[in-house]
Amino acid sequence: MTALLIAVGVLCAINTGLALLLMLAAATLGRVGPCRITINGEKEMTVAGGRSLLATLKDERIFIPSACGGRGSCGLCKVTVLEGAGPLLPTETPWLTPEEQKANIRLACQVKVRRDLQIRIPDELFQVKQYRARVADLTDLTHDIKQVTLDLEDPPEIHFKAGQYIQLEVPPYALTDEPVYRAYSVASGPADTRRIELEIRYVPNGICTTYVHKHLRVGDTVTLNGPYGEFGLTDSDAEMLCIAGGSGMAPIKSILTEMARTGNPRRCRYFFGARARRDLFLLEFMRELEKTLPDFRFIPALSNPDPADHWEGEVGRVTEVVARHVRDASQAEAFLCGSPLMIDACIQVLREKGMPESKIFYDKF
Amino acid sequence: MKQSRQDDIIQDRMRPGVITRDGLLGHDRRPLRDILEADDAEVRRLGLTHAAIAARMRALRDAGAEGLGEPVTVLDHFEVRVDSVRGLLPCPFPHEGLCRKEFVDVRNLRSGGQVVYTELNIHLIEAHGFYEGLGAPFRQEPAILARVLEI
Numbered sequence: 054m055t056a057l058l059i060a061v062g063v064l065c066a067i068n069t070g071l072a073l074l075l076m077l078a079a080a081t082l083g084r085v086g087p088c089r090i091t092i093n094g095e096k097e098m099t100v101a102g103g104r105s106l107l108a109t110l111k112d113e114r115i116f117i118p119s120a121c122g123g124r125g126s127c128g129l130c131k132v133t134v135l136e137g138a139g140p141l142l143p144t145e146t147p148w149l150t151p152e153e154q155k156a157n158i159r160l161a162c163q164v165k166v167r168r169d170l171q172i173r174i175p176d177e178l179f180q181v182k183q184y185r186a187r188v189a190d191l192t193d194l195t196h197d198i199k200q201v202t203l204d205l206e207d208p209p210e211i212h213f214k215a216g217q218y219i220q221l222e223v224p225p226y227a228l229t230d231e232p233v234y235r236a237y238s239v240a241s242g243p244a245d246t247r248r249i250e251l252e253i254r255y256v257p258n259g260i261c262t263t264y265v266h267k268h269l270r271v272g273d274t275v276t277l278n279g280p281y282g283e284f285g286l287t288d289s290d291a292e293m294l295c296i297a298g299g300s301g302m303a304p305i306k307s308i309l310t311e312m313a314r315t316g317n318p319r320r321c322r323y324f325f326g327a328r329a330r331r332d333l334f335l336l337e338f339m340r341e342l343e344k345t346l347p348d349f350r351f352i353p354a355l356s357n358p359d360p361a362d363h364w365e366g367e368v369g370r371v372t373e374v375v376a377r378h379v380r381d382a383s384q385a386e387a388f389l390c391g392s393p394l395m396i397d398a399c400i401q402v403l404r405e406k407g408m409p410e411s412k413i414f415y416d417k418f
Numbered sequence: 419m420k421q422s423r424q425d426d427i428i429q430d431r432m433r434p435g436v437i438t439r440d441g442l443l444g445h446d447r448r449p450l451r452d453i454l455e456a457d458d459a460e461v462r463r464l465g466l467t468h469a470a471i472a473a474r475m476r477a478l479r480d481a482g483a484e485g486l487g488e489p490v491t492v493l494d495h496f497e498v499r500v501d502s503v504r505g506l507l508p509c510p511f512p513h514e515g516l517c518r519k520e521f522v523d524v525r526n527l528r529s530g531g532q533v534v535y536t537e538l539n540i541h542l543i544e545a546h547g548f549y550e551g552l553g554a555p556f557r558q559e560p561a562i563l564a565r566v567l568e569i
Contacts, residue, residue: 120504126437126519127505147508147516229439236504256503258555260439298487328488356488370486393518394502395486416504 107161122233123162130161133173194334215311216285235261240303242310254300298326301390326371330362383407389415421449431510444553472544531566
């Protein structure tokens with residue numbers, strides 16, 4: 054009996070010792086001390102290690118574009134890591150071409166800061182700032198698209214190019230227990246530096262769209278960062294074919310607003326796809342632009358108009374309407390914004406009409 | 419079959435926050451190998467194959483994609499809407515390739531049944547016989563797929 058008790062006692066002691074050892078290891082080996090990040094060979098910062106490069110840079114007010122909130126599902130947060138990133142992770146390889154891998158390009162959301170890092174990022178990202186803004190207005194543009202007007206407070210002005218986007222922060226609420234960011238194109242013109250408009254379509258169970266449509270109120274404070282993106286007006290005289298659907302209206306509206314302000318004489322045809330009359334919006338705004346811009350036509354197309362709509366405009370999918378209107382696109386430029394499906398379908402039609410792919414512009418998400 | 423170390427790694431990638439916010443396992447506590455075997459048995463009980471189920475899902479997706487986000491009537495009695503959002507998702511199983519973030523909403527107008535699945539679902543069923551864990555947001559029940567999609 055005594056031997057049994059001694060054996061149990063020894064076993065307990067060994068287990069307790071092992072548990073303590075594990076706790077000690079977790080508390081010491083897992084901890085990462087301060088790390089130095091050198092950016093573009095010039096800027097140096099000392100940061101607390103242990104988090105992703107994306108989150109760490111954000112804390113230092115350096116914002117790398119990311120549409121998925123750092124989950125590794127958008128592939129946007131590419132940065133060049135010259136030193137200290139460790140081996141490529143399986144979560145990164147699907148997003149990186151062999152050339153990118155060879156050039157030390159990594160996903161900032163997947164790289165953990167565990168040692169000193171040398172990274173390279175485009176200079177324009179230093180211009181990206183975080184803003185605090187107040188919701189000045191919320192307007193239902195359609196049954197599922199809301200226009201969100203934000204007055205910038207700190208800093209009070211943003212400078213962006215028509216067509217660029219910002220990232221809106223969603224604070225923790227019922228659908229998320231941590232802040233997440235989602236990308237939205239700015240719908241207002243860049244001349245209005247103190248106020249921006251966004252057009253946000255409701256996606257059932259979408260973290261950000263549910264927050265905006267069901268929880269956001271006029272007067273609320275929100276956080277955003279930006280601007281990002283290369284989509285925008287080109288320096289050219291070529292005819293413009295703008296094609297959008299749903300909330301894809303936003304960047305095109307921004308571009309057209311800027312064209313109207315500057316008296317841009319380019320010929321422009323804007324094809325906008327919707328299902329029925331209730332999905333159309335900003336019609337009056339577009340008709341006004343037709344009067345203001347020298348050579349602009351807005352061509353809304355309904356794929357399935359309700360008989361009660363008494364619709365006399367174009368009928369069919371937007372790609373079909375483009376195909377009917379455009380005979381030769383070889384000398385034109387196209388500006389697309391919509392779902393990836395719509396963009397793919399538009400690219401196909403434009404190629405068939407002779408447009409080189411280098412003349413087709415859209416945000417490559 | 420016993421759960422392997424590789425299965426453990428794959429199952430870890432299915433947890434919330436790794437590939438998707440809610441993960442692919444729901445409240446299912448079973449080892450991945452057990453989930454796969456249970457669904458495989460169910461598919462065989464239905465007299466089907468994973469390939470046949472995935473082929474039907476893909477055919478309806480392809481037809482619905484023509485609508486560019488608007489509902490399309492397919493084969494007279496299916497209303498199919500395919501929506502896509504920005505981004506791509508990797509598969510939790512170890513291989514290259516990414517799936518678009520697409521949601522396929524199929525309503526069987528004859529029976530009133532409805533299923534919503536993703537491009538990742540189609541791939542997971544076709545390549546891995548994985549229908550996601552019980553309670554996962556996009557868990558696909560083989561019997562419901564068979565009934566609503568008339569496979």
